[in-house]
Structures are given as C-alpha cells and as structure tokens.
Amino acid sequence: MSEQMIIGMHLGNGYGNLPGSWRAPGVDPTSYASFDAKVRHAQAAERGKLQFLFLPDGPTHVGDIENEPPNFNLDVMVTVAAVARETSRIGLVATGSTTFTEPFTLARQFKALDVLSHGRTGWNAVTSSGEDVAANYGRSLPSGPERYGRAHETVQLVQSLWGSWGESAWVHDQETGRFADADQIAPINLGGAHVASRGPLYIPPSEQGQPVIFHAGGSANSLELAGRFADAVIGAAFTIEDARAQRDAFRRAAELAGRDPDEIRFFAGLMTSIADTRRDALDRRILLSGRTFPQRAVYLGRMLGLHLDHTHLDEPVSAQQLSAARPSPGDPRSVHALAIAREGWTVRDVLAHGVIDYHPVIVGPASDAADHMQEWFEAGAVDGFWVSPDVYDGGIDALVDGVVPVLQDRGLFHREYEGTTLRDHLDVPALYGPDPRVTGRADV
Secondary structure, three states, X not given: OOOOOEEEEEOOOOOOOOOOHXXXXXXXXXXXXXXXXXXXXXXXXXXXOOOEEEEOOOOOXXXXXXXXXOOOOOOHHHHHHHHHOOOOOOEEEEEEEOOOOOHHHXXXXXXXXXXXXXXXXXXXXXXXXXXXXXXHOOOOOOOHHHHHHHHHHHHHHHXXXXXXXXXXXXXXXXXXXXXXXXXXXXXXXXEOOOOEEOOOOOOOOEOOEOOEEEEEOOOHHHHHHHHHHOOEEEEOOOOHHHHHHHHHHHHHHHHHOOOXXXXXXXXXXXXXXXXXXXXXXXXXXXXXXXXXXXXXXXXHHHHHOOOOOOOOOOOEOOXXXXXXXXXXXXXXXXXXXXXXXXXOOEHHHHHHOOOOOOOOEEEEOHHHHHHHHHHHHHOOOOOEEEEEEOOHHHXXXXXXXXXXXXXXXXXXXXXXXXXXXXXXHHOOOOOOOOOOOOOOOOOO
C-alpha cells in the first residue's frame, strides 16, 4: 500500500447526494441540464488535487421524479468530454455497461475520450442488473452467468480493439506522405459466445496508451471480473473490517488471474456533510432530506428490531427501546445506527446522521472526515476513497479547502500532481491491448 491515499469524487446529477440538494440555498435548480455546472464542480475537485472523478450511470429512473432529480448525468460520455476540455490533470472515470453496449462502441468511445483528455480516462466496466434498464433497450435482463460471460468477452474484445492500432503506427510524415504504418493496424477477428468484432479500431494511443479499467461490485462474479481486468474497484463498505475483507478479496482474485495483487486499487465510498459543527451539518441534512424521514424511521426500526413511531421523530429513542434493540446481523449499518441512537439524539437527528445511507456518512467538521479516512487507510482497509458531497456547491469546497489540507498536513495526501495521466495518478502499470498475464476462463 502507498504511504498516501488516493481520493476520487462522485460527479453526478449536478446537485449532490441528498435528494433535496437541488433546492439548497444558492444552488441553480437547472444544474441537472448544465454542463457548465459539471465543469465548475470538476474544476473545484481538480483544485484540490483529487486524482479522479467518478461518474456512475444507470440509463433509467425509477425514483420520485415529482420531487427529486434523477441520480445520474444526462449522458456520462458527453459529460466527460465537456469536463475533459476544461480540466488538465484530474482523471475522468465513466461507467459503461457491458450488457447492452457493443464492444466496438465501448472501445471507440472510451479510447477517443482518452485521446481527447490526454490520457486521463477510465472505464468503469459493469454489468446492468435492473429489469427497468433492460426494458429501455427492449430486452429482458439476461441471467447472471450470461451477463458476466458477456462482460468477460466484452472487456477482452475492447482491450484487443484498443491495441489494434499499433503503438508506433501513426507516422504522420508530411514530407513522405505516409500517414500510418498499415502493418501495425490490423483486424482482431475475435468472437465468443456473446460478442464479436472484426476491428481494427482506427484510434491511436493516448499519452497513457489506453483507458484504465475500473469495476464496481462485490459479488463472486464481480471478484472474478475485477481480478482479471480491473486496475481499480469502486466499493461499498460500512466498517473497517468489511472494507479490509473486500480489498483482500479483490487482491486475491487478481493474484489468481496471474496478476500482481499490488496493482489493484480499492476505493471505499464516503458521503460528506461538512460544517463547523455537527449540529449545523445535521440541520442542513434535515432541510434537504427530511421529507423522506417518516418512511426511513420505519426502516430504521426494523434494522434495530424496534417499532419506531414515525409521528414522534423529534423524540429520542427511549431507554427501554435502546435496551431491547437488536441490530440486524444482515445489515452492516445497524451497529453504527444503534451507537448514534445511544448518544441521545432524536430519531430525526439519528436519520440525519445518514445511518441508513448507502455509504458511511461524515456529519460535522472537516477534521472528522479526515479522522475517518486516516483510520481506514492506516488500517489497510482501503487504498483511498471516492467521496460524494451532500451539495456540490459548497460541499466540494468544504472537501477541498477543509478536509484535504488536514490530510496533507498529516502526510496522507499529496500536495501536487506528480504525473499527467490517470495511470500516473493511480500508480498502475502501463498496458496496451490485453494483459498477457491474465489467465483463466472466458477467453474469446
């Protein structure tokens, strides 16, 4: 593990991770459709020397569109292109599904973005898992084995296509009139049970050769896919022990695939609400997400084995209830939720701590976030974090101007970019075309 952590930032719908962030004071309510807003947020993250931006994607919306914006960008590829032209160093990682996108399309889009960004692009290669997504493509969701069989073939095809234009093939000699060395640009003619492509791809290498591969997921199928192909994993863990176990599992999977386990990076998610005091941060979270608390109180009660009356949100959990509480063994968030409840907060405040959010939530001063990150990093649980601020406008500055300097002063985070590409930022090996060391199943 490096002596310094790597930090990425979630770049989503233009507002932040809270459902009401679009209504926060000072926020432009049209930011969802504003690429200028995405650029501004990316530039703020780059000012803090963050190593990458992470853009999840899910081409569907099943939420409360009446009151909340969709969680994703209008289009991750267009967003990355817009951001790439207005930034110079920060990495740009976008999600692309292997389930409903052809390998040639993925290869062309991501390598073109890598050339556009001068070697700062990463591909978060994932499978799609929702029937709602499948319906948008006029299909039924394939089975798990089908989805991951296609994913293995797709990644190998994409890497082969990336390498089908030789590293030194682009001659562009104006005097001789020789544009390229045709002998170094050849079809790949590969096919498997799920996908195929002739190739070649007519795009030269970027400054880092080809995009870095990320993966997000934690199933056994995800372990195998990431172990074979991923340089970095976007994870979700609620305890140090859980994060360490996940990191170790991905490292073992990489080793089983014939790779050096030190080459794979594991990033845990972290959601932040930074303010001068915890009370200030809680009040902001209540303002921007309190509408959902009555329903969440019911879920919190089930998590703790209690009946919580959603009409009594401004009362603490009683001593009698606390003594009877039994954290759910199937929900890793429940132990922390009970610990917060035992501090005497009202049910509304307990929920405002983010105890049932999908990543750990830091609510309070910047030093609290730095302490959390230091503890997990020094415990060997993570190589770094991907951070999701509650409200981008203000929340990114709180991260960059509050949390980052504390980590820098502690020697845990760099002060300047030492390289220019995403591979440089992550300290992962150079690669052009498929990795010749990878062994095992699903070869196309």
